[in-house]
Amino acid sequence: MIKRLEFKKIITSPIVLGLFLLFLMYNLFLIYDKTPMKEDMNLLQPIIKENGTLMDADGRSGLQSSYEKELATWNKLAQTKTGDTYEAATDFYKPEHFHSLMEAKTYTDKELQAISTLALKETYFHTIDGIESQYNQLNMIKSAEEQIRVFGLGEGVAETVRTQYTQLDTRVKELITNKEHLHLFFHGKIYATHSFLFKTLFQSIIFQAMILIVLFTAFLVNYEFEQKTSLVAYSTKRGRHLVWDKLVVALLSSLVATFTLLGTTLLVYFLVFDYSGLWNVPISTGFLIELNEIPFISWWNFTFLEYLLLSCALLMICQVIFALLTFCLSMWIRNSYIVFTIFGVIFGAGVLLPGYIPKDNLLILYTHFSPFVLVMNVKKWWMESGAFTSFKHYEVITVSAWLIALLLIAWFSISRFTRENL
Amino acid sequence: MLLVEEVTKNFGKFTALKKINIEFHNGVYGLLAPNGAGKTTLIKMLTTLLFPTSGTIRYEGHDIIKMDDKYRELIGYLPQEFGYYKNYSPTAYLLYLAALKGIDRKTAVARVKELLKIVALDHVATKKMKKFSGGMIQRVGIAQAMLNDPRILILDEPTAGLDPKERVRFRNLLTNLARDRIVILSTHIVSDVESIANEIIMIKNQEVLYKDTVINICRKIDGLVYETEVDYGDTEKFRSTYLTLSEKQETGKMHMRFLTTEDAKPEWKTVHPNLEDVFLYIYQDEVPSAGDDFDD
Numbered sequence: 001m002i003k004r005l006e007f008k009k010i011i012t013s014p015i016v017l018g019l020f021l022l023f024l025m026y027n028l029f030l031i032y033d034k035t036p037m038k039e040d041m042n043l044l045q046p047i048i049k050e051n052g053t054l055m056d057a058d059g060r061s062g063l064q065s066s067y068e069k070e071l072a073t074w075n076k077l078a079q080t081k082t083g084d085t086y087e088a089a090t091d092f093y094k095p096e097h098f099h100s101l102m103e104a105k106t107y108t109d110k111e112l113q114a115i116s117t118l119a120l121k122e123t124y125f126h127t128i129d130g131i132e133s134q135y136n137q138l139n140m141i142k143s144a145e146e147q148i149r150v151f152g153l154g155e156g157v158a159e160t161v162r163t164q165y166t167q168l169d170t171r172v173k174e175l176i177t178n179k180e181h182l183h184l185f186f187h188g189k190i191y192a193t194h195s196f197l198f199k200t201l202f203q204s205i206i207f208q209a210m211i212l213i214v215l216f217t218a219f220l221v222n223y224e225f226e227q228k229t230s231l232v233a234y235s236t237k238r239g240r241h242l243v244w245d246k247l248v249v250a251l252l253s254s255l256v257a258t259f260t261l262l263g264t265t266l267l268v269y270f271l272v273f274d275y276s277g278l279w280n281v282p283i284s285t286g287f288l289i290e291l292n293e294i295p296f297i298s299w300w301n302f303t304f305l306e307y308l309l310l311s312c313a314l315l316m317i318c319q320v321i322f323a324l325l326t327f328c329l330s331m332w333i334r335n336s337y338i339v340f341t342i343f344g345v346i347f348g349a350g351v352l353l354p355g356y357i358p359k360d361n362l363l364i365l366y367t368h369f370s371p372f373v374l375v376m377n378v379k380k381w382w383m384e385s386g387a388f389t390s391f392k393h394y395e396v397i398t399v400s401a402w403l404i405a406l407l408l409i410a411w412f413s414i415s416r417f418t419r420e421n422l
Numbered sequence: 423m424l425l426v427e428e429v430t431k432n433f434g435k436f437t438a439l440k441k442i443n444i445e446f447h448n449g450v451y452g453l454l455a456p457n458g459a460g461k462t463t464l465i466k467m468l469t470t471l472l473f474p475t476s477g478t479i480r481y482e483g484h485d486i487i488k489m490d491d492k493y494r495e496l497i498g499y500l501p502q503e504f505g506y507y508k509n510y511s512p513t514a515y516l517l518y519l520a521a522l523k524g525i526d527r528k529t530a531v532a533r534v535k536e537l538l539k540i541v542a543l544d545h546v547a548t549k550k551m552k553k554f555s556g557g558m559i560q561r562v563g564i565a566q567a568m569l570n571d572p573r574i575l576i577l578d579e580p581t582a583g584l585d586p587k588e589r590v591r592f593r594n595l596l597t598n599l600a601r602d603r604i605v606i607l608s609t610h611i612v613s614d615v616e617s618i619a620n621e622i623i624m625i626k627n628q629e630v631l632y633k634d635t636v637i638n639i640c641r642k643i644d645g646l647v648y649e650t651e652v653d654y655g656d657t658e659k660f661r662s663t664y665l666t667l668s669e670k671q672e673t674g675k676m677h678m679r680f681l682t683t684e685d686a687k688p689e690w691k692t693v694h695p696n697l698e699d700v701f702l703y704i705y706q707d708e709v710p711s712a713g714d715d716f717d718d
């Protein structure tokens with residue numbers, strides 16, 4: 001009953017409700033803004049249905065014969081219409097004759113759609129070779145040395161980085177053996193779906209949920225003090241044990257708010273963009289590589305669905321950490337606005353701190369094990385993510401350590417509160 | 423029985439209360455002292471909001487701090503500054519506090535309805551409190567203190583904001599309640615407690631000065647209180663010579679009530695002292711102390 005009434009305080013707050021709706025609308029706008037590429041992305045589905053996702057020798061041969069057959073059909077049509085033949089479907093789009101063909105309306109819409117699909121199939125087909133050669137040349141040890149040089153890391157730090165990248169090198173070999181990199185997925189260089197989903201959307205949701213959680217946790221914990229009802233509330237039978245209810249409600253509300261924000265955004269995203277047939281594609285596939293040419297090397301062989309679910313879970317745990325941190329601050333500072341500001345300062349300091357640590361001090365690695373740094377790099381969770389955070393269990397260690405530390409501080413703060421003069 | 427034993431409360435280097443000993447049985451106790459004397463400190467200790475620096479407070483022999491919720495479920499408390507939620511109706515607010523007091527929803531609904539009737543707020547039971555007057559808010563405060571039918575009712579300046587009619591009604595209510603419970607009423611308004619308190623507790627210099635009936639306390643200055651008439655021109659001189667307790671203009675002269683240990687003059691008329699006379703006498707040299715920063 002008490003928890004229900006505490007929860008009511010949060011959901012009846014106009015600021016919390018207003019911000020929640022505003023954030024949700026912003027996320028939907030981000031998705032809406034990307035909808036023009038939806039039709040093109042959907043052209044991948046018939047290719048997958050026909051040839052599957054794995055582009056090993058068999059898959060590639062199937063795709064090649066299908067492509068060549070369709071190109072031959074297209075050339076037959078082209079010959080009857082203009083007398084031209086094309087060596088590749090993309091040649092059709094060469095500006096010297098494409099515009100005249102369009103003006104003359106030589107081809108029907110259906111025929112144009114067919115060449116467009118064929119050109120895309122061709123792009124996917126030709127990409128495979130590039131991916132295979134890129135992965136075969138991948139050398140994680142060399143990559144580590146390059147980063148050590150770029151960042152000017154001291155010997156102790158460099159040795160740790162080398163150890164991690166040696167493990168990654170083993171993982172790359174395993175990945176190649178598993179052919180994880182050869183699975184078809186939305187072309188990263190064209191659509192950059194990984195960045196859009198895990199950077200743009202996830203990052204937005206992380207900050208939105210964090211703002212809401214810090215606001216309502218500070219608001220809830222300090223409610224009685226700010227409304228001057230603390231003397232009445234804390235002299236009742238429930239008394240100071242009320243803060244336990246507040247802690248539970250703040251944590252549950254954080255999970256509910258994050259789940260609703262994340263769930264609604266992802267639901268709309270996956271309704272708009274058709275991922276059927278792609279859920280079980282390994283997240284380390286080379287097709288995800290975007291314009292920066294950096295491959296996504298996950299520490300484990302996760303499918304896209306597993307990666308998505310794990311990232312959702314990690315995002316929720318991060319929000320629990322932020323709720324706990326806000327709770328601890330609110331137990332010492334009886335003003336929700338000051339708590340909000342101090343949280344912002346701590347967040348900023350957490351992100352900036354590693355930049356001030358000498359490059360030869362191991363502390364530079366330890367300071368990266370913070371939820372603040374963690375949430376700034378969502379699209380590289382569970383993956384190779386640079387010299388400072390490429391540890392196999394980086395995410396798990398970071399959230400576990402912070403959860404345990406904050407739970408202990410919360411418990412200590414509550415114990416102190418039970419002995420505090422009000 | 424509620425027993426305060428050798429209780430001292432320090433705030434840093436400042437001592438608010440020093441070795442206080444008080445015994446409370448069923449009845450109304452008027453805690454009478456000027457602002458800053460430590461009334462609220464004592465009350466907050468009785469409600470477990472403050473912890474004694476030394477000494478203990480026991481209820482039926484048990485330390486109230488160790489009793490924890492078992493003790494707090496026995497008390498009803500109206501603080502001096504009674505906060506409320508502006509956008510709540512009195513019903514919603516009282517139901518929230520009833521939940522904190524461990525009262526089940528069904529019982530609470532009936533009890534809230536009954537109490538709002540007692541404090542004459544039943545006609546605004548579902549209206550938002552932001553439009554309530556100070557007196558109405560105070561009545562909500564009184565109702566919440568009685569929600570759990572407390573064995574110990576502790577009220578800090580309960581009549582603030584109440585009009586004379588409401589004050590009378592409130593005093594009658596307390597007299598009825600005090601038959602089978604302890605009612606502790608802290609005030610600096612003498613008339614609030616004079617007629618209804620079984621005992622008055624006066625605190626001075628951080629210690630209990632008197633804990634006695636009104637009659638016995640008044641007896642302390644028996645024979646020292648007089649009334650006389652003074653010409654307007656002599657008023658200032660009179661005031662500086664004697665402790666003036668009250669004065670009013672009457673038939674072209676000043677009618678003075680005053681206290682002195684001097685031998686009575688023929689024109690002075692000896693009168694029976696009342697509690698207000700004692701209060702003014704005891705606290706005549708009282709100046710607001712550092713305790714104001716902490717309570718009252």
